Amino acid sequence: MHSLATVDPQVAELIAAEQARQHDTLCLIASENHVSPAVLAATGSVLTNKYSEGYPSKRYYQGNAVVDGIEEVATQRARELFGVEHANVQPLSGAPANLAVYAAFLEPGDTVLGMALDAGGHLTHGWGVSVTGRWFRSVRYGVRRDTGVIDLDEVRALARRERAKLIWCGGTAIPRTIDFAGFAAIAQEVGAMLAADVAHIAGLIAGGAHPSPVGHADAIATTTHKTLRGPRGAMLLSGAEHASALDRAVFPGLQGGPHDHTTAAIAVALHEAAQPAFAEYAHAIVANAVALADALLERGYDLVSGGTDNHLLLVDLSATGVPGRAAAEALERAGLVCNYNAVPFDPRPPLDPSGIRLGTPAITTRGLAPDHMPELARWIDEGVRARDEATLERIRGEVLELARAFPPPA
Template sequence: MPTVLEAADARVAELLAAEQTRQHDTLSLIPSENHVSPAVLAATGSVLTNKYSEGYPSRRYYQGNLVIDGVERLAVERAQALFGVEHANVQPLSGAPANLAVYAAFLEPGDTVLGMSLDAGGHLTHGWGVSVTGRWFRAVRYGVRRETGVIDLDEVRELALRERPKLIWCGGTAIPRTIDFAGFAAIAEEVGAVLAADVAHIAGLIAGGAHPSPAGHADVIATTTHKTLRGPRGAMLMSGDKHARALDRAVFPGLQGGPHDHTTAAIAVALHEAAQPAFAEYARAIVANAVALADALIERGYDLVSGGTDNHLLLVDLTAQDVGGRAAAEALEQAALVCNYNTVPFDPRPPLDPSGIRLGTPAITTRGLTPDHMADLARWIDESVQAAGREDAAALQRIRGEVVELARAFPPPA
């Protein structure tokens, strides 16, 4: 018997089945990807997608929201408990809109913002030129030291004292080292700026105790709910009570109308899962896998930005291999290892063909891989990069067969 979807739309059903097979038979090394639990998936595809609930609990602009209010309150309460914050807003539709709400809450167009440069590991929404945050606000950027690949807080402080930003961002998308939230908070306090911690990548590590928390240091915590937190594709803003009203009004009615209630329910499920003891073990396992993979690649002669990792991701500079990041990422995909090409600090190559690749361990850890598997992964990565350099399609197919065998032995949650 065909499924409901197959009967209604065979083409979409075919595409979904193809994607399920692709995810099953490949290993995702993209740091921002993960595999959600069947419970999170069920909530995401629930009847809550039928409802419209503009506003906040007990303050809706539509009737029929008694159940929705309960769902949203539950997600908020779980976020408050898990991250140790006074206030949480679970309505932002994604990470970039959540970050834009921070600007809307605290800044006026033209105000100065200090954020990490995108090519050093920051995020588009921290004031990069192609983002509206770089067009509507005066953006000043900090980076990393060329010698270490690590943020220099003395440089950040010098910039902050000179430029007097109203908002400072810490966190980003390609930062392999622990973020010093207390150090950033001291700088923000000295110049009278709001400190926003973008923990989208490391939220699950924070929840599991594998990375320090910005709670008590940052004025605002912004995060997505997927990546290491292993929830649906949504976002949250968290703060003390002092900033609750400003953030809530920035999200609604400032930037969006009705929230996605099915996503809110799935966030609640993910937060419940992240509060369990097993999740703390998972968070530590992510880091253990990343460190083991970093060590194995270094042994094979690879240059890692900052010399390694403290968290879930590795930024690999392929300059010494004389292979571009894009060619390497495309070759790795042919070998069933999915990553993304990425700029490295002080990269002489263009963003669409940079010098690096970015690797992460959240998804493979969800599947059950351990540090014992990382030597094989490093070997396959090395062999694939070498194959890319000599355009050896046969070698990539051989590697693919080995990777698929491992992937099928450790399937995603189902």
């Protein structure tokens, strides 16, 4: 940072401001986390200078002997951690990883069955504004109105009726355990490929705090940040029979050269995730989420599905009369950073929905425990219902005190 401040003080100042913001607020965004100093060091290494289009021992540039070793270490660690036969660590982020699944297994116009966005799915599972909804025929399943959970009977009926060739399970706002075996049975029944998007729960799977899709899904796509606590990247996991198709879909199908500094940081994160302490961390994430859910339920809040089994909870604010966007903006001013989010059967538009999404990966990294969650719930309640800036400023001061007592990794 000293060198950066000398060369470009404007950017250095902005980075310092972001560091201070992360330090002095509490991140409740379910898809964010704080990486370790080791992951951060690898991300900012000289590997950013290298171009390595291709795969180990099959590069289109010279000088890749070291990079080959780094990628091989990363893929070996991914295979061992998740218990799979094949891993590709080159996808640049979650959306390209998901798109590679389409490129590997489908032709344009094929039918895809995915979870609806407002029910907790992802844009790349066939939503209309995504190319996956424009290039493929998209059919969507949701959740039951009375329980807020996936109805596998509905999924089966849709898969059979629409003759789906690819079925997605997983998403971005699913607070309950995903029944990978149930989805696999449906896919097998209709002759479809099953893809598991575990971007949100990969760290929980690695730590034994959520069932694994290995042995059930034909392809597994995940980001490497979120609960896995790595850099902003992605991976594809599969059995040996699908390795070639997925590799070709990533390169040369969708991407050029991988980001080698990210690959190294993924390798470091996978090493950290293989340690016994990470399993404790994964279970602590869930314990914090359950405790926060219980505390919000005690305050009368409506949680989609009635609670959580994992790292996130989806809060329906309809009964409060406060839109999700207004609530998220108020909470940010109070030092609690979350995101507004649609809830199932939401009558409000996506940019101003009825809910907020809360997650515990980042605050668990900082060392917060279940006994802190009632206080967080109180702040959330007061922040959502606040009608004056003085209340938000008072909460901000209290949050700041806790944030500074539990700093993120240095």
